[in-house]
Amino acid sequence: LQDFRQTQYASGTNQYLIGSVADYAIMPEVQAILEDKSSGVISRDDIIARTSAILPALTNKWVNRYKNQFTTVAAQLLKEANIMPEGDPLTLAVAIFHCAECSGHPLTHCHWPEMIVHPCLRTYKVPHGTMYHDAAERYMWRSRNGHLRSNIEKCMRGNKVVRFTREIIAACGLDPNTATEANMDSCGARLRCRLCAQVVKQEVFDWRGAVGIHMSSHTLVQCTHCHRCL
Numbered sequence: 001l002q003d004f005r006q007t008q009y010a011s012g013t014n015q016y017l018i019g020s021v022a023d024y025a026i027m028p029e030v031q032a033i034l035e036d037k038s039s040g041v042i043s044r045d046d047i048i049a050r051t052s053a054i055l056p057a058l059t060n061k062w063v064n065r066y067k068n069q070f071t072t073v074a075a076q077l078l079k080e081a082n083i084m085p086e087g088d089p090l091t092l093a094v095a096i097f098h099c100a101e102c103s104g105h106p107l108t109h110c111h112w113p114e115m116i117v118h119p120c121l122r123t124y125k126v127p128h129g130t131m132y133h134d135a136a137e138r139y140m141w142r143s144r145n146g147h148l149r150s151n152i153e154k155c156m157r158g159n160k161v162v163r164f165t166r167e168i169i170a171a172c173g174l175d176p177n178t179a180t181e182a183n184m185d186s187c188g189a190r191l192r193c194r195l196c197a198q199v200v201k202q203e204v205f206d207w208r209g210a211v212g213i214h215m216s217s218h219t220l221v222q223c224t225h226c227h228r229c230l
Contacts (some may be wrong), residue, residue: 001024001051001062003165004052004055004056005018007077008059017116019062022136022139024058027058027061027062029054029058030054033051033054034132055211063116066112067112070090070097070115074089074090074112077095077162078092078094081160081163083166084177085177085178086177091180092177092180093111093184094169094176094179094209095111095112095162096111097110097111098161099115159217161211164211168210169210171189171190172184172187172191172207173187173189184207190204190205191206191209192204193213
């Protein structure tokens, strides 16, 4: 698995879309290989070869499962914010998520696929009652490979930040219903706070900085009203 992960971190690949040991350990395909006794004693090399052969397919399965879950959550968040996406909602710049379970983490607010590495989103549902799953669960906690969460919906929130991001995108002259992250990054618009800006000292934000100031204004910036006036 470590060798396979290194290939996914190669230049030009998406480093986020790869599971941890715990992600693969609880997959039935991996369990079947590790517990297969049909041909007697299986060597370590045999296990590595058989597991390596299915890792790409298992990774695609893992990514698609997460993407489907986040698509459902994003669609609901955008609907609540009166945003009608044209196409995949996860591609929109306004489809930004906020973790309701923690604070202060660099990925407290993020887009797809960034949130897939957020520690609060390790949504394992480990069956109980078998030696295999008991061992897998002990491994997760011992190695800190996972946090047992019941579902993504309990962890991800976006109502306020989605509405604010929509206003930021509109202020930059783009349509929140269609603007992607790439569109926003290339638009060149800059924003400033009209309450705390001075002639000799004023901070200028790109759209990401404006959203970040909104999320952290209660602790990191002098003007506690920045999130209201950008």
